[in-house]
Structures are given as structure tokens and as C-alpha cells.
């Protein structure tokens with residue numbers, strides 16, 4: 205390996221910059237040149253490349269977003285698009301590619317791998333829904349953003365004796381709702397992996413109210429239902445006064461937490477190590493605080509699942 209490429213793709217996540225920095229610095233440490241692909245797979249197809257030096261990644265470890273920009277690119281889902289990408293990589297003598305992104309971006313890396321081009325996937329998404337890793341880059345920062353919001357909402361909820369429904373991100377995975385709900389002391393957590401029961405929610409609300417609870421916080425992942433709809437269902441069937449907060453894109457922003465910066469640094473550097481060893485077609489991750497890597501095709505064949513022990517605990521603690 206003499207020259208590698210790095211790109212960020214799909215939904216951005218805090219810590220992507222720290223990951224790019226780690227890729228660049230680790231590669232230069234090994235005397236490998238690094239080319240940054242600007243704008244994800246769209247930039248790969250159009251050849252929007254720039255050489256990254258040690259200084260190019262200075263002063264970005266603490267910044268949210270991605271300085272290489274991200275994009276969604278339908279063309280890359282086609283064989284022709286992927287071939288164009290590979291041609292650009294070959295034309296610029298790039299021997300391997302690090303893809304930092306979510307599950308969609310991994311599909312792109314998988315497609316390149318299937319066509320014989322060495323890629324390593326680094327899990328960068330706030331959703332924590334990539335198979336082959338316990339944590340993804342950006343998840344911890346998003347959780348901290350959500351609990352900050354929950355703490356603030358809790359203050360106002362107590363003052364007015366209201367039931368607050370807080371809608372968080374997570375179309376298919378309930379990790380943000382579960383972890384932030386547990387950390388924020390929510391009474392009810394609704395995740396897409398579990399079918400929710402309105403009667404059960406109402407019983408909980410009533411029980412809490414009977415023992416003098418001044419407020420109730422329900423955290424709902426967007427993939428379950430809209431917070432507004434859940435609020436409407438509760439108001440139609442009870443006397444509880446509900447308010448809904450949809451946290452939206454603020455969950456994607458902000459300066460990455462220490463945990464995300466460390467994770468991004470470790471995973472980014474590890475991706476380069478694998479390429480240096482001539483190992484392409486891998487997906488890197490963290491398990492029991494150890495770096496791991498899996499065949500990217502095999503990893504994508506698996507399904508991310510929720511931590512059931514944590515879900516059970518959240519129920520036990522919010523009685």
C-alpha cells in the first residue's frame with residue numbers, strides 16, 4: 205500500500221472528523237499517502253479528491269460533522285456507478301479505501317469488495333445499528349445530547365405536572381431511545397424492536413400519578429410512531445396533559461464526547477493497520493473494549509439487535 209483513500213458517507217455523526225484524522229495520521233506514520241474523497245460516493249464517482257497531509261487534519265478532532273462532507277448518492281447503488289468509482293480510484297493510484305459511515309455506506313463498501321477492490325468499513329453513525337461492533341462512532345455524543353434535553357424537559361415537566369413525550373432518532377434501531385431513556389430516567393421507553401401497548405403505557409402513567417409522581421417522561425424512537433401521535437393517543441384515553449418534543453437533527457451535531465473521540469481514533473487507526481497488512485473487505489468494530497474486524501459481507505449478513513438485558517433493566521428501574 206502506497207496510497208489510500210478515505211471517505212465519509214450517509215448520515216454524518218460526531219466523531220467522523222476524529223476518525224478521518226486517525227486514518228490520515230496512522231497512514232502517514234506508515235509512510236502511506238492519503239487522499240480524501242470529498243462528498244462520499246458522489247465524490248468518488250466524480251473524482252473529487254484532495255491529498256491530505258498531517259496538517260490537513262489539525263484542529264478537527266473536537267468538531268462535529270465531517271470536513272470531507274457527506275452525501276447520498278443513488279448512482280453508487282448501480283454496478284455502473286461502482287465501476288466509475290473503482291476507475292477513479294485506479295486512475296489516482298489509490299490502493300485501498302476506508303469508508304466511514306452507516307449501514308448504507310457499508311453496502312457501498314461491500315459492493316466495492318465484491319468487485320475485488322479492498323475496502324475497510326468504519327462504523328460512523330449515531331444510530332448504533334451496525335453489525336460487528338458494540339458501539340458506533342457518534343452514538344455516545346448523541347446520547348449525551350438527548351439526556352441533556354431530557355434533563356431540561358424534566359425540570360419544566362415537574363413544574364407543570366405534565367407528561368412529556370420525547371421523540372428521538374432511530375428508524376429501525378432503538379439504541380438511542382433505550383440508552384438515553386435509561387440514562388435520563390424515563391418512565392417509558394418505546395423502541396422499534398418491541399410492539400408497544402397503549403394500555404400498558406397508560407397503566408404506568410396512572411400508577412406513577414397515584415404514588416404522587418409530578419411528571420412522566422416517555423422516550424420514543426421515531427421508528428415506533430411519531431411522538432405527536434402517541435401524545436394524541438394518551439390524551440384521548442386519559443386526563444393527562446401531554447407535551448411533545450421532537451429532538452430531530454440536533455442529535456447529529458455537537459462536539460464529540462471523549463468516548464467518541466477515543467473510539468474514532470482507535471477504529472480509524474485500526475482500519476489503516478488492516479490495509480497495511482493487506483486485509484481488505486473488512487469491517488472494524490469494538491467488542492468488550494477490544495478492536496475486532498469481520499468480513500464485511502459476512503458482517504452485513506447479520507442483524508443488529510438491541511441489548512435485551514438493558515431493555516429489561518430499563519423496565520425494572522422505571523416501575
Ligand code: ADP
Pocket residue numbers: 213214215216245246275276277278279280281282305306307308309310311312313315329
Ligand atoms: P448511512 O450510511 O448513514 O446508512 P445511506 O443509507 O443513505 O446512509 O447510504 C449512504 C450511501 O451509501 C448511499 O447514498 C449510497 O451512495 C450508498 N449505498 C447505500 N446502499 C447501497 C447499496 N445497496 N449498494 C451500493 N451503495 C449503497
